[in-house]
Amino acid sequence: MRNRTQHFINGEWVDSTGSETIDVINPATEEVIGKISSGTEEDLDRAVAAAKAAFPSFSQTTVEERIELLEKIAQEYEKRKDDIIEVITAELGSPISKSDKVHYQMGLQHFRQAAEELKTFQFEEERGETLIRKESIGVSGLITPWNFPTNQTSTKLASAFAAGSTVVLKPASNTPFAAFLLAEIFEAAGLPKGVFNLVTGSGSTIGNGISSHPDIDFVSFTGSGEVGQKIMENAASGIKKVSLELGGKSPLVILDDADIKGAAKTAVANVAMNTGQVCTAATRTLVPKSIHDEFVEAVKEVIAAFPVGDPLDKKTAVGPLVDDNQWDTVQSYIKKGMDEGATLVAGGTGKPDGLEKGYFTKITVFTDVKNDMTIAQEEIFGPVMSIITYDDIDEAIKIANDTIYGLAGYVYGNDKETLQKVAKGIRAGQVQVNNPRTDFSAPFGGFKQSGIGREWGDYGIEEFLEPKAILGYNA
Numbered sequence: 005m006r007n008r009t010q011h012f013i014n015g016e017w018v019d020s021t022g023s024e025t026i027d028v029i030n031p032a033t034e035e036v037i038g039k040i041s042s043g044t045e046e047d048l049d050r051a052v053a054a055a056k057a058a059f060p061s062f063s064q065t066t067v068e069e070r071i072e073l074l075e076k077i078a079q080e081y082e083k084r085k086d087d088i089i090e091v092i093t094a095e096l097g098s099p100i101s102k103s104d105k106v107h108y109q110m111g112l113q114h115f116r117q118a119a120e121e122l123k124t125f126q127f128e129e130e131r132g133e134t135l136i137r138k139e140s141i142g143v144s145g146l147i148t149p150w151n152f153p154t155n156q157t158s159t160k161l162a163s164a165f166a167a168g169s170t171v172v173l174k175p176a177s178n179t180p181f182a183a184f185l186l187a188e189i190f191e192a193a194g195l196p197k198g199v200f201n202l203v204t205g206s207g208s209t210i211g212n213g214i215s216s217h218p219d220i221d222f223v224s225f226t227g228s229g230e231v232g233q234k235i236m237e238n239a240a241s242g243i244k245k246v247s248l249e250l251g252g253k254s255p256l257v258i259l260d261d262a263d264i265k266g267a268a269k270t271a272v273a274n275v276a277m278n279t280g281q282v283c284t285a286a287t288r289t290l291v292p293k294s295i296h297d298e299f300v301e302a303v304k305e306v307i308a309a310f311p312v313g314d315p316l317d318k319k320t321a322v323g324p325l326v327d328d329n330q331w332d333t334v335q336s337y338i339k340k341g342m343d344e345g346a347t348l349v350a351g352g353t354g355k356p357d358g359l360e361k362g363y364f365t366k367i368t369v370f371t372d373v374k375n376d377m378t379i380a381q382e383e384i385f386g387p388v389m390s391i392i393t394y395d396d397i398d399e400a401i402k403i404a405n406d407t408i409y410g411l412a413g414y415v416y417g418n419d420k421e422t423l424q425k426v427a428k429g430i431r432a433g434q435v436q437v438n439n440p441r442t443d444f445s446a447p448f449g450g451f452k453q454s455g456i457g458r459e460w461g462d463y464g465i466e467e468f469l470e471p472k473a474i475l476g477y478n479a
């Protein structure tokens with residue numbers, strides 16, 4: 005049992021002022037694997053005070069000092085590789101191979117990338133007599149979701165430290181333990197006291213408290229649109245800057261010259277990744293009518309290569325959903341798809357055979373989906389693919405953009421001009437052409453209701469900075 009009922013405040017592990025705790029469950033076994041403190045407003049106040057006290061000196065550290073710190077963090081993170089993989093598999097149910105190659109790696113790369121960015125980042129610029137400086141924004145409140153316990157936290161933390169901002173982190177209550185490892189990593193790396201503070205607890209107390217706290221200057225949130233809206237409302241009363249990474253309903257446009265097997269593999273792999281609990285998941289697959297039937301057959305074949313099962317088994321590609329709520333939500337969307345008249349190609353409601361314990365769900369594929377159906381418009385956060393047909397590229401782009409979201413887009417095919425036309429036509433923060441390598445220096449974030457602001461690389465660092473103009477500086 006992991007009983008992590010202390011918060012990390014001002015460089016020390018401290019008890020909560022309250023006594024309530026929150027159980028953490030392994031979604032593959034449904035067993036309680038530990039508990040965290042359900043923190044109080046007093047706990048949060050203490051953490052914010054520590055971050056505020058640490059800000060004047062940390063914001064004045066040199067770029068070289070912060071590069072060294074980020075590099076040290078990356079080294080300490082690497083030393084905890086096995087622990088990180090183990091914890092993510094236990095709390096999220098992520099297959100062990102993905103906890104390694106995706107979750108562990110993404111967490112690491114953000115620290116490395118931030119160190120790299122600082123080597124060329126321009127904090128000062130002279131324009132005639134005027135000096136323009138980018139200064140740390142101040143105490144930052146970070147609120148993160150459960151779906152990528154290291155990636156979502158590390159991208160924010162790496163950017164904040166690179167910018168010289170101090171933070172209070174509230175991780176998701178479903179998957180909090182990875183954040184405790186980060187606290188230990190920062191301790192080992194020698195992060196000054198008060199720069200990083202970890203307070204666990206409910207969204208309604210700690211999350212809400214962060215977004216309305218008078219001594220927090222900036223809130224960086226990743227999660228649902230509903231909570232994002234509440235955070236904006238709270239932040240508005242204190243004119244606090246917010247950055248929001250919210251949901252998506254991303255399109256994958258398959259061109260008529262695509263290799264069909266490759267396209268099917270790309271589509272299934274994308275929707276199966278992290279059991280579909282990915283904000284950038286390509287949940288709408290746009291296929292030319294001319295290749296639809298062949299594509300559907302290829303999808304049916306490819307699904308067998310994505311076994312759902314025990315996350316500890318190295319052959320497992322897809323683990324369970326994070327909890328019973330998420331399981332119920334996904335089931336109700338699958339039912340809704342059938343009720344609205346979409347044709348089930350694979351999967352369906354219920355648990356996969358032999359997986360009665362754990363929040364396992366089937367990789368589900370619908371075709372004959374119209375873009376105005378609920379399953380094509382709402383974020384499901386489960387491995388559910390909607391196949392929608394199109395006649396020509398202009399129609400494909402129109403369908404791709406017919407959503408309230410704009411987080412990601414994907415295009416797969418051969419003709420370079422068409423690939424580029426589609427990539428430019430999709431209104432989204434990040435578009436991927438033919439399964440490129442992850443680029444940690446590229447900005448990540450959403451158009452429309454997918455969010456405000458950007459993370460990753462230099463764009464991520466910018467979020468934690470305020471431009472300041474000193475006129476007459478060089479007069």
Ligand code: TAP
Pocket residue numbers: 147148149150151174175176177178205206207208210211212215226227228229231232234235249250251252282283333383384385
């Ligand atoms: P949210 O409720 O948005 O939770 C995300 C984070 O916000 C968690 O740390 C949560 O704390 C906290 N929170 C909850 N209520 C809050 C409040 N009033 N003020 C401030 N913070 C608050 O997401 P969820 O419940 O985990 O998932 C619900 C749906 O959101 C999913 O089905 C999915 O559609 C979407 N989602 C999107 C993303 C991304 S990356 N875009 C990630 C996760 C979920 P607790 O954990 O303590 O509740």
